Amino acid sequence: MATGGPRARLRPRALSPLREHLRDTFWFAPTAAMVLVLVVWALAAELDTEIVEALQDQQDYDAVKDLLRFADDAKTVVTVVSSAMMTFIGVVFSISLVAVQMASGQFSPRVVRIFVRSRITKATFAVFLATFLLSLLVLTSYDGEPDPRLVTSVPLVQSIVTLLMVALSLLLFVMYVNQTLRLMRVGHVVARIAGESFRVVERMPAGPPADATGDLGPETARVAYQGRAGVLRDVNIARLVRTARHQGVVLRLIPRIGDFVVPGTPLLAVHGGPAPSRRALRYTVSVGVERTFHQDLGFGLRQLSDIALRALSPAVNDPTTAVQALDRIVQFLAALTRRPLDTSLHRDRRGAVRLVQPVPGWTELVDLGFAEIRGCAAESPQVTRRMVAGLDDLLLVVPAERRAPLLRHRELLVSAVEQTVPEAADRAFALRPDRQGIG
Template sequence: MIIMLSIFLAVGLVYLDNYVDIPQEGWTRFFLVNSSDSARSILSTISGAMIGVAGTVFSVTLVALTLASSQFGPRLIKKFMYVRLNQVVLGSYISTYLYCLLVLNAIKDNDTTNFIPSISILFAILAAILNIILLIIFIHQIAISIQADKVVADISEFISKQIQTLFPDKMGKEKEENVNATKITSVYSKVIPLKSLKSGYLQYIDGESLMEIMANKSAVIELYFRPGGHLVEGVEIATLYANSDWKEGEIKEIFDQFVIGNTKTSYQDLEFSIHQMVEIAARALSPGVNDPFTAIACIDNLTATMCYLAQAKFPSKYRFDKDNSLRVIADILDFEGVLDAAFNQIRQFSEGSTAVIIRLMEALITIHGQTNLEIHKIAVLKHAKMVLNLGKRTLQEENDLHDLIDRSKKIL
């Protein structure tokens, strides 16, 4: 888009120069070019500098991506590629280079024609000044974007927005009472297995459209996978319960509500975002890095997420339409599953790291204090026992173990 804009600007400003003649008197004589040699020199200097700096910007970006990949994991590269500032800076330098080339080609100085696009050249100078400012901002942004605390904070902010969107996430109306799904589905005469058309990760399910299809056909669909799950071609991903035959086009309409891709995404997959944070912590706890402070920062941010989920209302797996008829039986994510995703691997990698083990216990104490449902408390207590067992098995210093046991008494 920026490149296309530069082409239109070059053509438009040259066209304007052809019809507008600004007298070079007073203060304007200091800014407008009146010599074709000077015009060519200015544009050549700017275009050469811009393409050179563009190469430097590309190199710096690749270095940042390399560092991010090695320190935080390759799955976070996508985050850096989608930073709008990086895209604007790269586009700005290349576009300025292209703009100067087009304007340079418009300069005519011969026996019959003498055309110097003064306004276009002035714009090129202003663009060069703007690009210098952008370079300073870009270097600053790159310097802070690869800091561990900044990366962890950005992921935590994204997770916070995501959980507020997904929980509660409604696919039709929810019912709290116990539902006998087997009894409801048994009244349907047709049981149609739906098998995946290709292999890949389930990225997205259009719940509203799926609910509308089921309601219109008075049918029920039971889903066996949720976004983030890996599908294999031919595996049964759902079962359709109906009283009438479904045509091939109608079955295809159901599959159109599922998005399957080669990679995981965070659109409806909370565990994917949490695993990004866990991966940073796991790499920080590796013997080659040995950075417990980054791991502790990850634990702190995950604690805030789990405290929110401890009070959030998880959606029911049974989804009803506006007439209170069961239409979708979903595969849902529960509190214990998210808790396992957040702390299991960190605990496993923290063996022998006293500070991290103690912080894990403190985090679970905080989460337990924010938990209201008994089933959630049981899940937190299970993790607290595993952390205490890990400490008893790996902590060699008696005082460290005593500190861990003292903390565990607040929850166990």
């Protein structure tokens, strides 16, 4: 990659930021749990050895015999746990597959990531696998020597830890079943999507309006994307701001989070100086096969719209679910009515703008929330009534300069109902505002 020229090149790696990406994986939590249980087992085994040696040094062989009897009893329990835990893991895995399949078919394929990111699901798998591994390790620690003077170790602490892990596994199994049943209900699914969307809003920096980007100065260089094609999932904001500060420039992200990028297309525009080096720009962007919530402001509306569209399809015909999705769409848009949109400005410690990141504008978000649903809702009075009520509520809270897209959608909805519904009484009924649809 040449630096300082008009077309520098960047080859990113998916590492931005690590915590959010690990939450989208299913292997990390079980792997970490099994590594941790190895450490716990090693410490427990060492403690068991010290206990036996201390009793032998005191020549308290009766206590050692008591430990041996306890170990014989505990071994039976640990053996049962070892054989039964794999059955439990199979049950949990089967429940997860059925739940994911039902959610994908009933709501949207994009809601599958809710199950993947579920902390209870990951914790249940992690604890079950850790308990199974611990039981196997404890079984290898039993000493067949019956003489209390010759025995080297009795797995007392190890057995107690295993029993505690079994108790934790049972508790997590109950919580897991409860969580899975909740996620199979549309109300909880749309609430989770809305919650994730609001977290994206909270992470957005509060900044000046979009026209403030006109002060960046002339564009002096560009960084082209070079890597595997895919969806731009997020960027490492802290690293880009730090790189721009060291270089004395302002970086402007050209594609928006959620855009599909291909090699050779512009990725970053540089204002005020030469492009940073390839090494400085490593690990700054992440490209994957699907969008994520981390920095994608419109992804929540995309999922809510998909759920409503699936519910309004002739195969499903569930307008109540569409109304529930509209409830959250209106809630999300109401939270953005007075926030600066179109661009997100990221500053360094001295307050200077170092990174300009494009985000959806108000009109784009309103279109994303209402356009496709409106096109499918003309024949469903429950949905049209809820949409009219939602648009009217938003018109009451938005500033004057943001009323135009809401009025446009309201007029288009009225026009669609007038063209679809032949009876005047039915048209009047379908266009009457009602926050419950048909309350």
